[in-house]
Amino acid sequence: MPLTIIHTVQEMQALSDSLRMKGKTIACVPTMGYLHDGHASLIKEAVKNHDEVITTIFVNPMQFGPNEDFERYPRDSERDMAIIEASGGSILYYPSVDEMYPPDYQTTISVSNISKRFEGAFRPGHFEGVATVVAKLFGATKPHTAFFGQKDYQQTLIIKQMVKDLNMGINIAIVPTLRESSGLAMSSRNVYLSDEEKKQALVLHSALMAGHSKIQTGTRVRAEIEQVMIDILATCPDFTIQYASVAEAETLETPDIFNKNKDLVLLMAGFLGKTRLIDNILCLSKS
Ligand code: AMP
Numbered sequence: 001m002p003l004t005i006i007h008t009v010q011e012m013q014a015l016s017d018s019l020r021m022k023g024k025t026i027a028c029v030p031t032m033g034y035l036h037d038g039h040a041s042l043i044k045e046a047v048k049n050h051d052e053v054i055t056t057i058f059v060n061p062m063q064f065g066p067n068e069d070f071e072r073y074p075r076d077s078e079r080d081m082a083i084i085e086a087s088g089g090s091i092l093y094y095p096s097v098d099e100m101y102p103p104d105y106q107t108t109i110s111v112s113n114i115s116k117r118f119e120g121a122f123r124p125g126h127f128e129g130v131a132t133v134v135a136k137l138f139g140a141t142k143p144h145t146a147f148f149g150q151k152d153y154q155q156t157l158i159i160k161q162m163v164k165d166l167n168m169g170i171n172i173a174i175v176p177t178l179r180e181s182s183g184l185a186m187s188s189r190n191v192y193l194s195d196e197e198k199k200q201a202l203v204l205h206s207a208l209m210a211g212h213s214k215i216q217t218g219t220r221v222r223a224e225i226e227q228v229m230i231d232i233l234a235t236c237p238d239f240t241i242q243y244a245s246v247a248e249a250e251t252l253e254t255p256d257i258f259n260k261n262k263d264l265v266l267l268m269a270g271f272l273g274k275t276r277l278i279d280n281i282l283c284l285s286k287s
Contacts, residue, residue: 003081004091009140012093016054016142024051028143029089030134033057034074038178038186040087042147045175047088054091054141055084061097062108063129074191093141100136108132111158111165114252118267119154119278122242130155131162138170145171149178151185153265153280157252177279179205185279192275200236201272204279207232207244211266215246215283220258222246229268236272244268249282261285 006012019026027046031039039055046053057080064070077094084092108128115127138146148156160172178186183205184198193201207229214228229244247254249263258264263285269278 001090003085003089005081006091006093007095008099009095012054012095012140013142015091016140019052020142025145026050026141026143027053028137028141028146029053029055030137030146030148031055031057032059032073032188033080034076034188034191035080035083036178036186036188036190038149038151040083041178042149042175043084043087043089045173046145046147050145052091053089054093054143055089056093056095056137056141058095058100058133058137060100060129060133062101062132063126065123065125068123069189069192074188093137095140100133109135109162109166111161114154114157114161117252117254118243118245118247119269122269127155127158131158134159135162135166135168138168143170145173147173147175149176150174150280150282151177151187152278153267153282154252157250177281183209185277187277189275189277193272197238197272197275200238201277203233203236203239204268204277207268208266208279208281211244211246212281212283215264215266220260222254222256222258225266229266233268233270239270239272241268241270243270246283249284 016026027050029042029046043053043055059073061070109131110128111131120127156174163170163172182202184201210232211225211229214225225246226244233239233241233244246264246266249265264283265280267280
């Protein structure tokens, strides 16, 4: 089946309504395009148990800060369409900025507590932009389930909280981070990295693995776990750390000493040259 491409809210809602009337299950995979195998893994996962998978492509100006890369964010819609089709996606929702934010647009969604630290602290307004656009994409695509990557860990918690608080009645499925064989987390922004920087970027994964090992040895003192990660990141002088932290996986709380029974998440972000990179891994208490 060729990919159905939809540009307007009205047409998207009408298609989703008719699919629901026919008893079809709908999955939504929100993206900003310039798709890679990580995005494809979300679509493939969604295809497994949904009749129709709607991939959305929208580079959302509301979630970019004034000095961020909105203008130069990579775009390649032809290639994206081929990846969606090859992954089994049936529908592409590809609205314009004017369609999403007409001149009289007024509403913003803010998920308060969980947005404050980590990404929220370094990218003011980012999560308001994310929550707002995702709510709008849900309103247009009317999915039963939406798929998100663990790569953006804090984002997954924010979306889950929003769906719960606003009674949206949508299942949120989280898909593990897909990595290059080197360990580098796949990201559309990796295209900004030179070959040399791609090698240097592996320091993030090494630091996460070291933090993970530290926890496996039984340590639950936050400062000790974070120091191990910071020491490894410091071996790459071109990497400027924004945060390298450990938090409770469910709440992102950061007590000085963690309870042994809590799942933890190691989170980090920073700049390699001009490129901002983030990564994380989970440390499950029962593993
Ligand atoms: P983006 O286009 O970067 O906004 O990402 C769209 C979705 O793909 C988000 O839910 C991301 O978390 C997810 N994603 C991005 N990179 C990866 C990856 N390497 N593995 C799995 N999911 C990813």
